[in-house]
Amino acid sequence: xxxxxxxxxxxxxxxxxxxxxxxxxxxxxxxxxxxxxxxxxxxxxxxxxxxxxxxxxxxxxxxxxxxxxxxxxxxxxxxxxxxxxxxxxxxxxxxxxxxxxxxxxxxxxxxxxxxxxxxxxxxxxxxxxxxxxxxxxxxxxxxxxxxxxxxxxxxxxxxxxxxxxxxxxxxxxxxxxxxxxxxxxxxxxxxxxxxxxxxxxxxxxxxxxxxxxxxxxxxxxxxxxxxxxxxxxxxxxxxxxxxxxxxxxxxxxxxxxxxxxxx
Numbered sequence: 001x002x003x004x005x006x007x008x009x010x011x012x013x014x015x016x017x018x019x020x021x022x023x024x025x026x027x028x029x030x031x032x033x034x035x036x037x038x039x040x041x042x043x044x045x046x047x048x049x050x051x052x053x054x055x056x057x058x059x060x061x062x063x064x065x066x067x068x069x070x071x072x073x074x075x076x077x078x079x080x081x082x083x084x085x086x087x088x089x090x091x092x093x094x095x096x097x098x099x100x101x102x103x104x105x106x107x108x109x110x111x112x113x114x115x116x117x118x119x120x121x122x123x124x125x126x127x128x129x130x131x132x133x134x135x136x137x138x139x140x141x142x143x144x145x146x147x148x149x150x151x152x153x154x155x156x157x158x159x160x161x162x163x164x165x166x167x168x169x170x171x172x173x174x175x176x177x178x179x180x181x182x183x184x185x186x187x188x189x190x191x192x193x194x195x196x197x198x199x200x201x202x203x204x205x206x207x208x209x210x211x212x213x214x215x216x217x218x219x220x221x222x223x224x225x226x227x228x229x230x231x232x233x234x235x236x237x238x239x240x241x242x243x244x245x246x247x248x249x250x251x252x253x254x255x256x257x258x259x260x261x262x263x
Contacts, residue, residue: 010081010128016135018142019093022084023135025128028077038068039208040201040238042155042193044090044101046083046108048123052076056124058108060094060116062101063192065201067239081123081131087155088148088190092140093119098192115140150176151190154183158199160206165224169195204238207231211247 010023021043047059090098095113108120115138122138123131142148157172172195173180180195187195206223214222220231235243 010132013132013136016139017086018144018148019086019089019139020083020135021086022082023131024082024084025079025131026081027079036070038064038070040064040066040204042191042198042201042205044085044098044192046085046119046123047080047105048083048126049077049080052078058120058124060101060104060106060108060111062104062106063098063201064103065193065197066237069240079128081128083135086152088151090192091189092143097189099188100192102192147186147190150178151186154186154195155191155198158195158202160199160203160223162210162222165222166199166203169199200234201238204235207235207243211243216243 006027006029008025010025012020012023041064044063045061047061048056049059050056085093090096090101092115093113094101094108094111094116096111108116108123111117119138122134126134153176154172157167157175158169160166167175169183170180173183176183178186183195187193187198191198193201203223203225207219210219210223213219216231217228220226220228223231225231225234232242235246239246
């Protein structure tokens, strides 16, 4: 993370919470680094950016299965707002399954649903102070189906928290009375990742968030790894480097206002 960014968490309107799990607003207050990291992420995001020349764009950035490192920050962005989509939101809001967004950045206006086109048109015109007031008006009423409830329960069980490690995939399937194959299909449609990969990414993101708070061995134990070597191996697989190399500054930290170029 760079100190050239002023960040603020915005309140998600209650009516929007079935669709949006979090909103982050960021303003660039100094020069961004030339090199930066995109960490793995389990969620798709709507990203609204304002460039130095005043041009605005609205993108959908899909889940990322591994970290990527870039040596050119590309276009200068002065501010951006990230809206994290909740599990199962991609198909009803954007008209595509989450698995079709993995590793991609797509202009929001190019997605097939009417809601996506409306969001592309309206979000790019909103100022930071207008997001929470207008967002609920732009989203359809949520459909609380059995599949959406099942997916929310499964993602919660496979997520890592300070006071609770993630459950094993087979245990989650058993507790929810579905087969592991059904669970994989549910995750492909609603999250874009397999349940196992979802849990691995969420666990590594927990390490990224809490590495400054604990020693490596302690962090490995509280995050649900067998031991420190298991944590190091998993971190290296998803981040490309071991934890110590990443956190000692040998590699650039994330620049959240940059998104991969649409393709």
